[in-house]
Amino acid sequence: GAVVSQHPSWVICKSGTSVKIECRSLDFQATTMFWYRQFPKQSLMLMATSNEGSKATYEQGVEKDKFLINHASLTLSTLTVTSAHPEDSSFYICSARPGARGDTQYFGPGTRLTVL
């Protein structure tokens, strides 16, 4: 149980285009979903927290207009990288939390984004 999927697993796009990444909780309803970014050989950095039906809360330094998050249902959150640039190339990982605080987060397998 507690499986989180991400799609696509990798994507290559041209500079200036937008890319959408999906995060789905497959066998549970996720009250909260999180988006992280991981640069090579570095730790995960929390980008934003989203609750179903409300606006995402972005961490300091993360551009909300650049990284659009939509948490449309209790099993789906999407991250859209708008007008992508090479510096946006990274490993994006989502996680989902089933319920109230105290439940752990379950992580997706990640999406490798490469912007040419």
Added chain:
Amino acid sequence: GEDVEQSLFLSVREGDSSVINCTYTDSSSTYLYWYKQEPGAGLQLLTYIFSNMDMKQDQRLTVLLNKKDKHLSLRIADTQTGDSAIYFCAEDNFNKFYFGSGTKLNVKP
């Protein structure tokens, strides 16, 4: 975010025990976690400990928590080559996770 620190590398021989250490700064953290990340993959939850516990054992894994010193450790008994990966500790602070930098464990046959 909060400061969560780990040593970057650890190398052990197969069959030995591995101990990965982590220090954190926020004493209000409720849960502390250990995750494993293999190359190119996402994070796999290994174990977690509630902040009012000192120790938790789960098969080959033992977690020790010293809340006074804000020190967390993960001991892997009988380390295998398949344990080679990056291990992250994370603290849960008001519904946000703050990760350490990760410790790369190299297991030599």
